[in-house]
Amino acid sequence: MQTGEDPAEALLAQTRAFAEHCVAPRAARWHRQGQFCRNTLREAAALGLSGLQVPQAQGGLGLAFPVKVQMAECLAAADFGFALSIINTGNVAWKLSRDAAPEVAARHLPALLSGEKLGATALTEPRAGTDLAAIETTATKERNGWRLSGEKAWIVNAAAADLIVTFAQTEPGSGASGIAAFLVDATRPGFTRLPPPKITGPASIGTGSFRLDGYHVKGDEVMLPPGLAFRTILNDINGARTYVAAMCCGMVAAALRIVSDYGTRRKTFGQTLSQHQGWRWTLAETEVDLAAARALVSEAAKRVEAGADCRHQAAQAKIFATRMALRHLPALGQLMGAEGLRDHYPFGRHVEGARIAGLVDGTTEILLETLARRHIPKEGETR
Ligand SMILES: Cc1cc2nc3c(=O)[nH]c(=O)nc-3n(C[C@H](O)[C@H](O)[C@H](O)COP(=O)(O)OP(=O)(O)OC[C@H]3O[C@@H](n4cnc5c(N)ncnc54)[C@H](O)[C@@H]3O)c2cc1C
Numbered sequence: 348m349q350t351g352e353d354p355a356e357a358l359l360a361q362t363r364a365f366a367e368h369c370v371a372p373r374a375a376r377w378h379r380q381g382q383f384c385r386n387t388l389r390e391a392a393a394l395g396l397s398g399l400q401v402p403q404a405q406g407g408l409g410l411a412f413p414v415k416v417q418m419a420e421c422l423a424a425a426d427f428g429f430a431l432s433i434i435n436t437g438n439v440a441w442k443l444s445r446d447a448a449p450e451v452a453a454r455h456l457p458a459l460l461s462g463e464k465l466g467a468t469a470l471t472e473p474r475a476g477t478d479l480a481a482i483e484t485t486a487t488k489e490r491n492g493w494r495l496s497g498e499k500a501w502i503v504n505a506a507a508a509d510l511i512v513t514f515a516q517t518e519p520g521s522g523a524s525g526i527a528a529f530l531v532d533a534t535r536p537g538f539t540r541l542p543p544p545k546i547t548g549p550a551s552i553g554t555g556s557f558r559l560d561g562y563h564v565k566g567d568e569v570m571l572p573p574g575l576a577f578r579t580i581l582n583d584i585n586g587a588r589t590y591v592a593a594m595c596c597g598m599v600a601a602a603l604r605i606v607s608d609y610g611t612r613r614k615t616f617g618q619t620l621s622q623h624q625g626w627r628w629t630l631a632e633t634e635v636d637l638a639a640a641r642a643l644v645s646e647a648a649k650r651v652e653a654g655a656d657c658r659h660q661a662a663q664a665k666i667f668a669t670r671m672a673l674r675h676l677p678a679l680g681q682l683m684g685a686e687g688l689r690d691h692y693p694f695g696r697h698v699e700g701a702r703i704a705g706l707v708d709g710t711t712e713i714l715l716e717t718l719a720r721r722h723i724p725k726e727g728e729t730r
Pocket residue numbers: 467468469470471475476477478500501502503504548552554703706707708709710711712713716
């Protein structure tokens with residue numbers, strides 16, 4: 348970074364260059380070979396991307412949430428899975444800096460910030476997805492800590508993660524109020540990594556599952572106690588919804604650039620594709636929706652940063668951006684003709700990324716319900 352340069356701008360410029368030169372050219376191979384991108388994640392961490400929100404005093408960059416959102420957009424333009432993977436390690440680093448006992452944070456942060464270790468956050472289980480409060484992994488109090496048993500599934504990075512913020516039920520039957528968050532170290536006894544599911548989406552996301560059989564959590568490894576944990580998830584998830592929406596914008600923007608450029612070179616009926624009105628209107632339609640999605644993302648990001656209530660803004664941004672990506676990415680691919688099927692172009696990968704965007708951190712249906720519920724009159728209220 349040059350003296351006097353804005354650190355956020357400098358980081359975003361580096362991230363753009365990194366996405367273009369290191370992520371995009373490798374992404375097709377990761378996808379084709381079902382490969383997880385371990386080494387490239389280390390390179391991303393070396394730029395500071397896994398410590399973006401961690402305070403400088405704890406070794407991070409201490410940058411604001413809207414910078415993370417822009418980073419997410421830049422990286423997803425190259426590969427959705429890679430972006431979500433580095434962000435999830437960053438999320439664990441940030442949660443450690445915010446929620447963990449200082450000595451626990453100091454012990455683990457350096458390895459997460461250098462990319463030597465990967466992080467994951469595990470709520471979902473084989474029998475509990477959208478209904479988060481229904482998780483069945485139990486946490487039983489024992490001498491000097493807690494004993495965890497249960498199974499987690501569909502977790503970003505769990506195919507390789509070293510440190511996993513794991514949510515478990517401390518009082519079966521108590522629902523949300525009994526849920527607490529614990530730091531789980533994948534190298535300790537009682538942790539078993541399960542074979543990752545074979546999915547049609549990007550392998551770079553590192554989706555995986557694991558089982559805990561009487562895993563012992565030390566007393567100071569409780570990240571969030573019962574009561575506070577669920578409230579914190581509901582708050583943090585608004586940030587996640589916002590950056591996932593930004594990632595959809597990144598994928599669409601990348602596809603738009605590729606198609607626009609191709610349209611100036613490919614000729615049919617004696618003219619370039621861009622000279623055919625019926626061809627170029629799709630680009631304009633995409634630009635309109637992309638601008639609208641970015642405006643929703645920007646509003647939600649500002650509210651997250653300000654600590655304001657942003658449930659509805661984050662839900663609107665994610666619903667709109669996900670649907671925008673699912674609608675426009677196939678249409679943009681179509682504008683390339685057969686050429687768009689070549690696997691060095693991201694159209695297919697990005698469509699799969701957009702499908703995942705519609706599931707993670709609140710499915711489109713659940714977010715619609717969050718917004719729709721405002722229309723039910725409260726008890727005693729007349730309309
Ligand atoms: C690639 C990938 C990565 C993921 N990463 C993580 C991670 O890092 N950590 C983590 O904890 N989880 C993760 N998840 C899990 C994700 O959050 C869940 O898949 C999601 O919550 C949906 O749960 P489910 O798949 O069990 O769907 P289900 O709960 O079985 O629901 C099935 C469908 O029914 C709809 N539905 C359910 N209830 C209602 C209702 N009341 N009204 C209307 N529609 C309804 C849902 O929207 C969905 O479309 C990941 C998932 C994927 C695919």
